[in-house]
Amino acid sequence: AQSVTQLGSHVSVSEGALVLLRCNYSSSVPPYLFWYVQYPNQGLQLLLKYTSAATLVKGINGFEAEFKKSETSFHLTKPSAHMSDAAEYFCAVKDSSYKLIFGSGTRLLVRP
């Protein structure tokens, strides 16, 4: 069965610093992987997705993620944090079936 683990329920960075949010997955088949962002009192917005076309995936708002099969990881990064990046971030896995399986989320805090 597929599962997702997000290390760190809270990550705090200074404005302008590197953002690194960790995601490890478990899947018995080649996975489709997603990162979503949730701003307060809103739904989920897709940041990026991995569908096996390329291991380094670029998304919106300057975010990118690298798929590493040997490490079963799909960590999200951004070179320079902005105050507007403060939100909850969810990693999700989906196989060829129908549902998304989400991690428990990481809240990103950006200090001025």
Added chain:
Amino acid sequence: ETGVTQSPTHLIKTRGQQVTLRCSSQSGHNTVSWYQQALGQGPQFIFQYYREEENGRGNFPPRFSGLQFPNYSSELNVNALELDDSALYLCASSLPTGGQETQYFGPGTRLLVL
């Protein structure tokens, strides 16, 4: 904006009551999925509808039921509400493309059960 809308935005019910939540899919999307997001947790899959038929179900009891209409809009019904049903309910629409399709989420309905 994803083009997915949900109503109502907020709802307060008492234990034992029934509730209906509504979702309007993005134009052209024939699949809708419903998720429950409890406070401080990631969304949990409830079920999915494809062309008006249930296409898969998560670990939720039968008192959670759904409908999808010919225009692909959808309803989530919950009977005999319990306190633990308090959560944000999200719907997501998609167009199946062999598993890699993106699910586009609505803003959610926040349900409080007292």
